[in-house]
Amino acid sequence: MSNFQVIKQHRQVRLGLLQTAHGKIQTPFFMPIATRGAVKYLHNDDFKLLGNQIILSNTYHLYLKPGLDVIKKAGGLHKFMNWQKPILTDSGGYQVFSLKHLRKINDQGVAFKSTYDGSNHFFSPKKVMEIQQILGSDIMMVLDECTPYPSTYEYAKASQELTTKWAKQCKQAKKKNKQLLFGIVQGSSYKELRLKSAKDLIKIGFDGYAIGGLAVGEPAKEMYKTLDVVCPELPEDKPRYLMGVGQPEQIVEAVKRGVDMFDCVLPTRNARHGYLYTNLKLSKSLKLTYKILRIRGEKYKKDLSPLDKTCQCATCTSGYSRSYIRHLFSVNEPLAMRLTTIHNLYFYLDLMRQIRKI
Amino acid sequence: MSNFQVIKQHRQVRLGLLQTAHGKIQTPFFMPIATRGAVKYLHNDDFKLLGNQIILSNTYHLYLKPGLDVIKKAGGLHKFMNWQKPILTDSGGYQVFSLKHLRKINDQGVAFKSTYDGSNHFFSPKKVMEIQQILGSDIMMVLDECTPYPSTYEYAKASQELTTKWAKQCKQAKKKNKQLLFGIVQGSSYKELRLKSAKDLIKIGFDGYAIGGLAVGEPAKEMYKTLDVVCPELPEDKPRYLMGVGQPEQIVEAVKRGVDMFDCVLPTRNARHGYLYTNLKLSKSLKLTYKILRIRGEKYKKDLSPLDKTCQCATCTSGYSRSYIRHLFSVNEPLAMRLTTIHNLYFYLDLMRQIRKI
Numbered sequence: 001m002s003n004f005q006v007i008k009q010h011r012q013v014r015l016g017l018l019q020t021a022h023g024k025i026q027t028p029f030f031m032p033i034a035t036r037g038a039v040k041y042l043h044n045d046d047f048k049l050l051g052n053q054i055i056l057s058n059t060y061h062l063y064l065k066p067g068l069d070v071i072k073k074a075g076g077l078h079k080f081m082n083w084q085k086p087i088l089t090d091s092g093g094y095q096v097f098s099l100k101h102l103r104k105i106n107d108q109g110v111a112f113k114s115t116y117d118g119s120n121h122f123f124s125p126k127k128v129m130e131i132q133q134i135l136g137s138d139i140m141m142v143l144d145e146c147t148p149y150p151s152t153y154e155y156a157k158a159s160q161e162l163t164t165k166w167a168k169q170c171k172q173a174k175k176k177n178k179q180l181l182f183g184i185v186q187g188s189s190y191k192e193l194r195l196k197s198a199k200d201l202i203k204i205g206f207d208g209y210a211i212g213g214l215a216v217g218e219p220a221k222e223m224y225k226t227l228d229v230v231c232p233e234l235p236e237d238k239p240r241y242l243m244g245v246g247q248p249e250q251i252v253e254a255v256k257r258g259v260d261m262f263d264c265v266l267p268t269r270n271a272r273h274g275y276l277y278t279n280l281k282l283s284k285s286l287k288l289t290y291k292i293l294r295i296r297g298e299k300y301k302k303d304l305s306p307l308d309k310t311c312q313c314a315t316c317t318s319g320y321s322r323s324y325i326r327h328l329f330s331v332n333e334p335l336a337m338r339l340t341t342i343h344n345l346y347f348y349l350d351l352m353r354q355i356r357k358i
Numbered sequence: 359m360s361n362f363q364v365i366k367q368h369r370q371v372r373l374g375l376l377q378t379a380h381g382k383i384q385t386p387f388f389m390p391i392a393t394r395g396a397v398k399y400l401h402n403d404d405f406k407l408l409g410n411q412i413i414l415s416n417t418y419h420l421y422l423k424p425g426l427d428v429i430k431k432a433g434g435l436h437k438f439m440n441w442q443k444p445i446l447t448d449s450g451g452y453q454v455f456s457l458k459h460l461r462k463i464n465d466q467g468v469a470f471k472s473t474y475d476g477s478n479h480f481f482s483p484k485k486v487m488e489i490q491q492i493l494g495s496d497i498m499m500v501l502d503e504c505t506p507y508p509s510t511y512e513y514a515k516a517s518q519e520l521t522t523k524w525a526k527q528c529k530q531a532k533k534k535n536k537q538l539l540f541g542i543v544q545g546s547s548y549k550e551l552r553l554k555s556a557k558d559l560i561k562i563g564f565d566g567y568a569i570g571g572l573a574v575g576e577p578a579k580e581m582y583k584t585l586d587v588v589c590p591e592l593p594e595d596k597p598r599y600l601m602g603v604g605q606p607e608q609i610v611e612a613v614k615r616g617v618d619m620f621d622c623v624l625p626t627r628n629a630r631h632g633y634l635y636t637n638l639k640l641s642k643s644l645k646l647t648y649k650i651l652r653i654r655g656e657k658y659k660k661d662l663s664p665l666d667k668t669c670q671c672a673t674c675t676s677g678y679s680r681s682y683i684r685h686l687f688s689v690n691e692p693l694a695m696r697l698t699t700i701h702n703l704y705f706y707l708d709l710m711r712q713i714r715k716i
Contacts, residue, residue, distance in 0.1 A: 036685075036686075036689045036691055037682070037685065037686070037691075038686055038691045038693040040691065040692055040693075041692045041693070041696075042693070043693065043696060043697075044676070045672075045676070061689070065685065065688055065689050066659070066681070066684075066685040066688070069660070070659055070660055070681055070685065073660040073662070073681070074660075074662055074679065074681060074682070080679075080681070080682055080685075081682065082676065082677040082678050082679070082682065301424070301428055302427070302428055302431040302432075304431070304432060314403075318402070318403070318440065319440040320440050321432065321438075321440070323424070323428060323431070323432060323438070324395070324432070324438055324439065324440065326424075327394075327395065327423065327424040327428065327438075328394075328395070328396060330423055330424070331394045331395075331419075331423050333394055333395075333396045333398065334398055334399045334692055334695070334696075335396040335398075335399070335400070335401065337692070338399075338401060338692075338696075339401075
């Protein structure tokens, strides 16, 4: 009856299989981000070559534009986006909280103004469930407060308690269908709060557990310390999702601590700015090395080699040179962003494939 | 020995075959524009699906960025762009003349300042030949002055004479290689000057003849009148190229008058602004009908049909709906421009395919 099986385990590293309404996903995996229903510069055909198993999309953005009526009419987000594989949606909480001056939080949820037209909206736990159920995502997230870093103990405690309360309300609002619902462990950098958060959420019972409030400005060591605290507390037969993380080495470190799922804007955002991940090497013991190439650099002006000779992505194997891609950036041609987005996402997805081969 | 054969002729309509250094091209044909070495938002793989036989690129832009040293190092424009099929390059004249306050013309050529860094440059007939020979385009264009509309007879006459003089110098500067060189008929709206221009160019002898200075603000009827004057004067065994034209109906009217080659920014530029060509119908007698769809329109908000049910392009046959594409435009997602560019170019290329089937 469980949607998740660990197939193989090396120390804390787990290789598993997650069953969703739109198919099975091999874990650990990385989710490219389709904020507004599209991964910037990419086409669905590109995903066939990239081989990603799932994408992440943002409830907050889709709720405001195109709006739920449009997605409902299309028959859900999969049909609207023309994407047949699994989708994870966040709850919208993260985006709403980052509005700062445009939102007001109370224990019922969060009121906010649309950045498009100033209209007033309210996200309650029940509401974000209704939205995600209309979107029809395979994996839904509970409404949480992503606790800012650093936070006082008092703030973090109240925030963790609120997240747990909302998580319970989300669970209660969930229809019986094939959609999975994940709880989110908060508690900032306080071990006690993290343990309490995990324990309370497990008691409510979710299909998976996310670890939130990390990669928000804290040192990497602190992130790893929190994972060392939280992961052993989480059920072995449920997937674990480290939200918004991160750099390749952070992903590897988290996998070593038993995390199964990742998402991050870094590969796509860096691609658009011309920062490229190259020379991926991952040993059987998960020792990772790689390089960052800044394609706008003068030294690549006449460099006829591909972005990365060791890379098998569609950009690197199709005859596009560093010289040409540098030129495309220098004249602001959209093809630059497209070729580099393909490359960087391939790097991340290939990293996950290599992890899954150990 | 001729590079061009008319295979079939219906009245003035010619179906032919143009041999270039990078393969044969069926005429009449349309050239998508890769101004800076890329068709905006498209990938070379897209061209396989679109089936375009040739692209056009701009000498002026490539000369300034990335610069000739870069393209020389790559082994020419084909290798630099990673495009193995034919390329036509303009002479750069059109772009330079449109700089207005940044250029000075004399009978030796035209001096201009770079819009990138203000540096000084000079395009002479010999220089634009040197550049295009480094680019290695399959079809090169002579340096010409695109006579503005309207022009006085005196201005148009001087301009036509200058273009003819430069054309001769270009021919003299041409190396013996497989690159083709086209002359450009000018003469504004003056029949006498157009005839003189054609006659003088034919005397010099070119691999093909372009008709320039049209689609520069004159009424369509005047364009057709000029074609009626010029086309009968041009050699039957050489291809004829109507530069910068145009709307689908203008292309059809020009084909009816014996034109073989076209280029225009309209399909790609209109795509980026959400104006889409749909419902192409072309009768055996070349009667054309089609519609323009403004995808940003409110009425498409929940329209789940493809952009054009009658269209076989990759966008219309892959499950992307009007509703989704409208959403992508409303949130400024690059995928919007990509999907619509594919659609509009397919329309133009399909129009040419249908013309070639009559």
